[in-house]
Amino acid sequence: MAIRKFRKHIKPFIWFITVLFILSSGMLAYMNVRSSYDRSNVYAFKLDGEKVSKMEVERTKNNLVQGYSRFLGDKLDKKLIEVLAFDEVINRNLTLEIADELNIKVPNKEVNAQYDSIEKSIGNKEQFKRMLAAQGYTKKTFKQDIKNNILIEKTFQKIKEGVVPTDEEIQREYENGVATLYDGKSLDEVRDQVINNLKEQKGMEEYLVLLKKSKDKVKIDSVSPEYEELLAKVEIDKDGFKVTNIDFAKKMLNALYVTNGDKEKADLQVREYYDNQIKIAKEAMKRGIVVPEDLPLEYRFEIFQRELFNNIKSTIKPTDEELKEYFNNNNLKYDIFPSAQAEIAKVQIEPSAEDKEIAKKQAEDILKEATPENFKEKAKEYSTGPSAGNGGELGWFSKGDMVEPFQKAAFEGEVGKIYPTPVETVFGYHLILVEDKNEKEDKVKASHILISPKISKKTVEDKEKDIENLREKIQNKEIEFKNISKDRTDIVQNNSFRINNAGYISGLGYNEELAKTILDAPLNKVESLKIDNEIYIFNKTEDVKYKKAKYEDVKDRVKEDYLNSKAQEEMKKYM
CATH class of the missing domain: 1.10.4030.10 (Porin chaperone SurA, peptide-binding domain)
Incomplete structure (x- = not known):
């Protein structure tokens, strides 16, 4: 932790x-x-x-x-x-x-x-x-x-x-x-x-x-013997390009991921990659593209590829008819779809002091019934932690691996006994069974039952009233939207975000419910939306409606996309 x-x-x-x-x-x-x-x-x-x-x-x-x-x-x-x-x-x-x-x-x-x-x-x-x-x-x-x-x-x-x-x-x-x-x-x-x-x-x-x-x-x-084989050496030498074991190792690790650990396939994939890169570099050099030899090989390959691509693009001269045909075949790409810009503040609803007290009382009640013998069953029945399914087992851990005061209690507790009081951390209240200790390695083996405070209906209602009051102050310009998080710890995000009709909010990720609510909302009206244990305060500042694209309006974009697609097709010849 x-x-x-x-x-x-x-x-x-x-x-x-x-x-x-x-x-x-x-x-x-x-x-x-x-x-x-x-x-x-x-x-x-x-x-x-x-x-x-x-x-x-x-x-x-x-x-x-x-x-x-x-x-x-x-x-x-x-x-x-x-x-x-x-x-x-x-x-x-x-x-x-x-x-x-x-x-x-x-x-x-x-x-x-x-x-x-x-x-x-x-x-x-x-x-x-x-x-x-x-x-x-x-x-x-x-x-x-x-x-x-x-x-x-x-x-x-x-x-x-x-x-x-x-x-x-x-x-x-x-x-x-x-x-x-x-x-x-x-x-x-x-x-x-x-x-x-x-x-x-x-x-x-x-x-x-x-x-x-x-x-x-x-x-x-003066290389120590166990490191001698790690010194740089040439792995592939072809057409004047030398690939070192360092270059090869980087690509192999990526290839192992793609091939699910198949070393034979990964090795073949890496060698094919370098064959392709060398072909691209040679073609680029034929066209007069020069890349400094004092750059690392991978960076040289990247520049060769980029400059060859640009060189190919510069030779393509599309007619207006070709561009119009490309536009007609890809017109959805140029349509303007609904989107919005909005100020959004994300408010986290946290358990109240009363909610924490209820959780503490529950932990104390479980502690009265728990014994070292029934601890794992109690953990499966009551624990809200991820280890509940295996009886609360945490295994061995060292000092520094756990948050205080959990760690302090675990190291202080007696082996074979449950720590005498519930231990409060940011996660809730823990009952800790100290199973074993290794004094030599300064480690403890323990299991725990975690009772996390549940957010009550009253806590939610109180927070909603608080947010409603804040919303009105923003709407009445008593406080600026950008300043609302200054004196509050419950606001975890506050910024201006772009929202599209696919449900994506830049900086917040996909949130279809929030995105749709904002897109449907009126301009410059501060509103709020509760989703699970979070409340979003938002103010839509810009609204973009759907618009069918016209060729003349997007001609420059169409040309750029056309050139890129044709250049990519040409590049495939060298790969």
């Missing part, structure tokens, strides 16, 4: 960096392995003479395992993960060297602010210290990781800020995305967006060039 909260705050700053956190059990397993090495052999390799610890490689590896396991489960190939982790550690350290060359600094106050924010989010300093220790960190080393992450983020930002797109580049980017990314708006309207997109793209290219140059000249030596 709490461990998930902790991990959420340690997130990557940019796409090429992953967090170096893992679950306690994984780290403890590594620590056991690490203890078998003598002090002179605790580093994985040297990078230009600087030692890189095995701890850093193992943290990265375990973090990647955790991420990919969600999709691949027991079909995950850990050898592939090891290759990626080893390379990622190199990338991270080289990026920090780039930061140093660019003279990027991180004030201690920034590091301390992030550290304090994470510590505060846990809510218990002692628990936070235990969580750090369980994952192999001291306060000092954890702060160093925070500092490194900020350095990496600032490195990318500095490179991006140094990009100054030319007028020609701006015009080309705009023309390529005017009908899609820029929604048909004029260049003047979207110039800032176009420039920012170019800065992002070209900034990433410049970073990747710097990284590749660093990797090409870096000296990696």
Whole structure:
């Protein structure tokens, strides 16, 4: 529970960096392995003479395992993960060297602010210290990781800020995305967006060039034996293109997901992919398209594909008759369907103090009847938690895995006995049976019965009256819609959202009942709708009615779509 909260705050700053956190059990397993090495052999390799610890490689590896396991489960190939982790550690350290060359600094106050924010989010300093220790960190080393992450983020930002797109580049980017990314708006309207997109793209290219140059000249030596097979090597060498084991491993992990873990099919799929990419690159080169060789291979392939596609588009000259025929065959695509823009506030109905008191009383009554012998049956009968079906069993857990004060009670309780009082957490009231303890590993095995407070009819009615009062104040302009969440903790979302007639609300997802209610509502009238334990306050600010498209009105969009479809057909020849 709490461990998930902790991990959420340690997130990557940019796409090429992953967090170096893992679950306690994984780290403890590594620590056991690490203890078998003598002090002179605790580093994985040297990078230009600087030692890189095995701890850093193992943290990265375990973090990647955790991420990919969600999709691949027991079909995950850990050898592939090891290759990626080893390379990622190199990338991270080289990026920090780039930061140093660019003279990027991180004030201690920034590091301390992030550290304090994470510590505060846990809510218990002692628990936070235990969580750090369980994952192999001291306060000092954890702060160093925070500092490194900020350095990496600032490195990318500095490179991006140094990009100054030319007028020609701006015009080309705009023309390529005017009908899609820029929604048909004029260049003047979207110039800032176009420039920012170019800065992002070209900034990433410049970073990747710097990284590749660093990797090409870096000296990696004194590699520990268990990591030697993870060094970069050529897996495919064809027509001047060299695919490394690192490139191959990334594609294999994706292919394993698609093929449901079939390694033979995945391998074939990856090799076909690279065959196609090389064909596309060769055709692009025939047409005079040049891509810098100092970019990583995958990025080069992406540019070859994009530029070949644009080149093909530029050679297609459709007649007006062809465009009209395309429009007639796809006219629904251009019709304007009902939609709306609305201010929406989502209010969560929570159990009242009276509701919580009823749940507490129920927990106390069950506690009077419960014994270690009938505990599992009572859990199946009364518990509202997800473990009710298996008698409330939680299995073994370590300190830091559960929220306080559940954890405190479980570790304090006597083995073979039910904790003497119901334990309140954010989830409700728990009856805890302490089944076993492992003092050496500091673990507890327990089961629980969770009694979650039920929201009463009176609580709902009181909240509805409260919302009705708020709605009237908004309607009478006593309070602005955007300000209604300032002094309220029950409003979990408050923004302006786009609603379509398929029931989708941008930022909220699919909610057909709410979407239909808003679409049917009058303009500029504040209304509310209760759905389950949530109340939505909304004010429709824009209403778009259905309109049948006319060719002349959408000719530019039709042309862009036609060119894209024909270019895609042509691209298939090279795939």
